[in-house]
Amino acid sequence: xxxxARPVLEMRGITxxxxxxxxxxxxxxxxxxxxxHSLMGQxxxxxxxxVKVLTGVYSPDAGQLLLDGxxxxxxxPLDAQRLGISTVFQEVNxxxxxxxxxxxxxxxxxxxxxxxxxxxxxxxxxxALEELNIHIDVTAPxxxxxxxxxxxxxxxxxxxxxxxxxxxxxxxxxxxxxxxSSLAEDEVKMLFAVIxxxxxxxxxxxxxxxxxxxxxxxxxxxxVLRNGQLVGEYPVAALTRMDLIVKMVGxxxxxxxVRAARAASAAVDAPATTPVVQARGxxxxxxxxxxxxxxxxGEALGIAGLLGSGRTETARLLFGVDRxxxxxxxxxxxxxxxxxxxxxxxxxxxxxxEDRKHDGVLGELSIRENIxxxxxxxxxxxxSLSRARQDEIARSYIKLLGIKTPDADVPISTxxxxxxxxxxxARWLATDPxxxxxxxxxRGIDVGAKVEIMAEVMALCDNGxxxxxxxxxxxxxxxxxxxxxxxxxxxKVGEMAGSDADEKKVFQIIAGGSL
Amino acid sequence: MTPAPKVTPPVAAxxxxxxxxxxxxxxxxxxHFWALTALVLLLIYNVVNDPHFFAISVQDGHLSGSVVxxxxxxxxxxxxxxxxxxxxxxxxxxxxxxAVVAISAAVAASMIGGELVMNGGTGMEDVTRFSLxxxxxxxxxxxxxxxMWNGVLVSYLGMQPIIVTLILLGAxxxxxxxxxxxxxxxxxxxxxxxxxxxxLLGVPFSLFIVAAVAAIIVLLTRKTALxxxxxxxxxxxxxxxxxxxxxxxxxxxxxxxCGLCAGIAGLIVxxxxxxxxxxxxxxxxxxxxxxxxxxxxxxxxxxxxFLFGSxxxxxxxxxxxxxxxxxxxxxxxxxxxxxxxxxxxSIVQSDKVKAWIGSVAAARRKPGAR
Numbered sequence: 088x089x090x091x092a093r094p095v096l097e098m099r100g101i102t103x104x105x106x107x108x109x110x111x112x113x114x115x116x117x118x119x120x121x122x123x124h125s126l127m128g129q130x131x132x133x134x135x136x137x138v139k140v141l142t143g144v145y146s147p148d149a150g151q152l153l154l155d156g157x158x159x160x161x162x163x164p165l166d167a168q169r170l171g172i173s174t175v176f177q178e179v180n181x182x183x184x185x186x187x188x189x190x191x192x193x194x195x196x197x198x199x200x201x202x203x204x205x206x207x208x209x210x211x212x213x214x215a216l217e218e219l220n221i222h223i224d225v226t227a228p229x230x231x232x233x234x235x236x237x238x239x240x241x242x243x244x245x246x247x248x249x250x251x252x253x254x255x256x257x258x259x260x261x262x263x264x265x266x267x268s269s270l271a272e273d274e275v276k277m278l279f280a281v282i283x284x285x286x287x288x289x290x291x292x293x294x295x296x297x298x299x300x301x302x303x304x305x306x307x308x309x310x311v312l313r314n315g316q317l318v319g320e321y322p323v324a325a326l327t328r329m330d331l332i333v334k335m336v337g338x339x340x341x342x343x344x345v346r347a348a349r350a351a352s353a354a355v356d357a358p359a360t361t362p363v364v365q366a367r368g369x370x371x372x373x374x375x376x377x378x379x380x381x382x383x384x385g386e387a388l389g390i391a392g393l394l395g396s397g398r399t400e401t402a403r404l405l406f407g408v409d410r411x412x413x414x415x416x417x418x419x420x421x422x423x424x425x426x427x428x429x430x431x432x433x434x435x436x437x438x439x440x441e442d443r444k445h446d447g448v449l450g451e452l453s454i455r456e457n458i459x460x461x462x463x464x465x466x467x468x469x470x471s472l473s474r475a476r477q478d479e480i481a482r483s484y485i486k487l488l489g490i491k492t493p494d495a496d497v498p499i500s501t502x503x504x505x506x507x508x509x510x511x512x513a514r515w516l517a518t519d520p521x522x523x524x525x526x527x528x529x530r531g532i533d534v535g536a537k538v539e540i541m542a543e544v545m546a547l548c549d550n551g552x553x554x555x556x557x558x559x560x561x562x563x564x565x566x567x568x569x570x571x572x573x574x575x576x577x578x579k580v581g582e583m584a585g586s587d588a589d590e591k592k593v594f595q596i597i598a599g600g601s602l
Numbered sequence: 603m604t605p606a607p608k609v610t611p612p613v614a615a616x617x618x619x620x621x622x623x624x625x626x627x628x629x630x631x632x633x634h635f636w637a638l639t640a641l642v643l644l645l646i647y648n649v650v651n652d653p654h655f656f657a658i659s660v661q662d663g664h665l666s667g668s669v670v671x672x673x674x675x676x677x678x679x680x681x682x683x684x685x686x687x688x689x690x691x692x693x694x695x696x697x698x699x700x701a702v703v704a705i706s707a708a709v710a711a712s713m714i715g716g717e718l719v720m721n722g723g724t725g726m727e728d729v730t731r732f733s734l735x736x737x738x739x740x741x742x743x744x745x746x747x748x749x750m751w752n753g754v755l756v757s758y759l760g761m762q763p764i765i766v767t768l769i770l771l772g773a774x775x776x777x778x779x780x781x782x783x784x785x786x787x788x789x790x791x792x793x794x795x796x797x798x799x800x801x802l803l804g805v806p807f808s809l810f811i812v813a814a815v816a817a818i819i820v821l822l823t824r825k826t827a828l829x830x831x832x833x834x835x836x837x838x839x840x841x842x843x844x845x846x847x848x849x850x851x852x853x854x855x856x857x858x859x860c861g862l863c864a865g866i867a868g869l870i871v872x873x874x875x876x877x878x879x880x881x882x883x884x885x886x887x888x889x890x891x892x893x894x895x896x897x898x899x900x901x902x903x904x905x906x907x908f909l910f911g912s913x914x915x916x917x918x919x920x921x922x923x924x925x926x927x928x929x930x931x932x933x934x935x936x937x938x939x940x941x942x943x944x945x946x947x948s949i950v951q952s953d954k955v956k957a958w959i960g961s962v963a964a965a966r967r968k969p970g971a972r
Contacts, residue, residue: 406844408843408844427843427848428843428844428845428846429846429847429848432846438844440844445838445840445841446840446841446844447841447844447845448838448841449833449834449837449838449841449842449845450837450838451833451837451905451906452830452833452834452837456830456834460830460831460834460842460845460846460847461845461846463827463830463831464827464831464845464846464847464848465846466827467827468826468827468828468831469826469827471825471826471827472827514845
């Protein structure tokens with residue numbers, strides 16, 4: 088590119104290692120004044136590591152940061168802010184019970200050495216918001232405003248001059264990390280208007296979002312990362328959505344999808360029997376809508392979609408974690424309404440949640456207890472499993488799944504992520520489910536364990552268990568799913584047989600057909 | 603005895619015990635080690651002060667002595683501590699137990715009536731308005747309802763346990779006063795005295811109540827899956843629900859049980875002092891009970907719970923109280939002494955101090971290891 092302007096920021100050859108992982112290797116990145124530049128990449132591509140290097144959370148192992156051509160080494164986010172690099176995160180990190188004015192200016196200005204000058208603070212806060220074309224009562228508590236306004240207040244705060252001694256520093260660079268993920272559509276419009284105003288003032292904006300529509304609407308340029316490496320820098324006009332997805336995922340679309348040989352036996356000769364689970368128009372306000380799913384015995388249904396497309400929400404509706412407010416659900420032909428996960432378990436459904444640590448693992452309990460607890464819940468409090476039976480169940484699954492532990496009675500928290508996931512899988516297999524729902528079963532697990540877990544699930548599937556699984560890795564979906572359902576923007580947008588699916592088709596549906 | 607290793611290392615002075623890996627840590631790491639140590643130290647102190655401390659004689663056909671007395675007096679606290687253990691294991695807390703003790707006592711005393719009828723100058727006559735089973739059932743029923751009240755607010759309405767039980771802590775004493783019409787009702791009905799003062803087979807009757815309550819709770823929690831589910835809720839409420847635990851029902855149940863336990867304690871307390879005082883019955887019991895549970899090894903953060911530990915804790919608290927009185931500590935500073943002892947026990951139980959002691963022990967083992 089031949090921009091005549093000098094970049095505000097240049098990052099050259101940034102490399103950052105973590106134990107066992109090269110999070111960034113030799114990444115270059117530059118930001119022009121008054122441009123909106125989107126940093127794109129899948130989970131784990133290195134976006135957040137790059138932002139953290141830029142804001143001084145991490146110091147790079149190699150590489151240079153130049154701000155206006157001068158090398159900088161920010162040591163902390165505060166340090167970065169003093170250099171004129173401000174960040175607004177997805178979650179608003181402000182105090183909802185304090186007034187808007189306090190939130191904008193506390194620790195910033197409006198204070199003399201001995202006291203807070205409330206009047207001055209109010210005037211300065213109002214002025215800061217007016218710059219963004221926001222006109223609200225700055226004395227009201229922040230929490231009384233909608234999230235979008237809180238987001239703007241966070242931006243206003245990040246733009247107010249950070250004073251260091253007596254010199255004022257102007258914000259040169261604003262990082263917006265997933266600012267729109269909890270906003271409604273009209274609120275996004277409001278935010279974008281503000282961002283465009285800032286751009287007109289010459290502030291460089293680094294934008295991160297998972298929403299393709301939004302990045303195409305607001306950005307001037309993309310920088311794409313993949314596996315910690317720079318893929319390239321592109322003007323928006325030069326890429327179609329399809330191109331962008333391909334660059335993020337790193338596959339030539341012409342690639343033949345990897346299909347396992349198993350499809351032949353199970354899927355083909357399955358006659359039209361009563362499906363294990365059938366959902367029609369299942370949905371819930373604020374969650375997903377219009378979910379139609381049918382899963383036969385011995386079938387693996389993959390749910391594909393980008394982050395935030397509604398994969399987890401779908402799984403939660405099927406398992407009775409959230410109660411659907413429209414649509415119907417049938418298990419083996421019988422209409423059911425689950426009021427709790429236990430109802431679903433009693434109907435023979437198991438669910439491995441995506442957030443293993445928060446939603447699955449009972450850390451202080453032993454491996455044995457973690458394995459038998461769902462079965463025990465299914466049996467009820469009073470039909471207690473004898474200790475001998477518990478040991479037997481634990482031992483057999485530790486062996487079957489190759490869980491690496493010296494003893495079934497050590498706390499599960501002592502295991503690695505992959506082994507914990509195997510324990511959770513064992514928990515559900517012990518209940519002998521007819522349907523197993525796996526939300527991102529291989530997230531954060533090393534490659535070996537990934538293959539082992541999926542192989543075991545597929546073996547059970549061949550024996551008649553129905554499986555619904557979601558994954559953000561397209562490879563995995565294509566490799567294991569007999570059929571797949573595609574979600575976009577929290578609704579179902581497509582379905583196809585695994586044998587017909589390839590990445591190109593799936594990505595076309597995900598991208599919304601606008602090629 | 604741990605068998606000494608066959609191959610003695612060249613360092614001859616090393617005692618064989620130190621060779622057994624982790625022996626010290628295993629004992630130090632046992633969850634009741636420090637509580638037991640504290641109890642033993644308290645008992646030693648008492649024996650030194652009073653050589654007859656452990657002496658047990660038989661008077662009027664029942665056992666008598668300081669130890670018997672301490673056990674009898676700790677019975678109400680043990681029962682409350684067991685109920686509270688279950689609540690704390692679910693990440694909850696119940697600070698209303700003292701108030702429930704007062705209400706239970708007030709219900710029982712007011713139903714007996716507090717009427718003194720002399721029996722021709724030879725003594726009092728046993729007078730009650732309701733039969734003893736009705737009195738006991740009513741007092742326990744009211745306590746159970748109070749526990750259920752707490753349980754509903756915490757589990758179904760999702761209110762903070764400390765707020766919910768704080769309300770009952772405050773209001774409960776008022777309710778007790780209403781029941782007794784602001785009076786201290788003295789009980790003149792000797793069959794009722796058996797609960798807190800009587801003896802069965804020479805042993806204080808209250809200890810049979812403790813044993814019965816302990817047996818029921820242990821059976822309920824350890825012979826069914828209830829204990830596992832309670833611990834699961836305390837460790838991770840979200841995950842436990844997703845694995846099928848009926849978290850609400852169980853949370854409701856543990857508060858109900860806790861209320862009932864406090865009610866039983868209320869009967870013992872009022873029987874013991876032969877009266878019901880809305881203001882003072884069970885005063886500060888919630889603090890002693892929380893202390894007993896914590897001394898017993900159950901974490902206030904919930905999760906793993908130890909019923910026998912809590913009983914041990916209750917015994918420590920009562921022994922300590924008795925010891926302080928027996929040692930002739932001035933009444934105005936008894937709470938300071940109690941606080942100091944509790945502080946010492948708590949600090950050696952803290953994970954950091956335990957780890958430090960463990961590392962010191964490990965370092966002392968090292969020179970002999972090779």
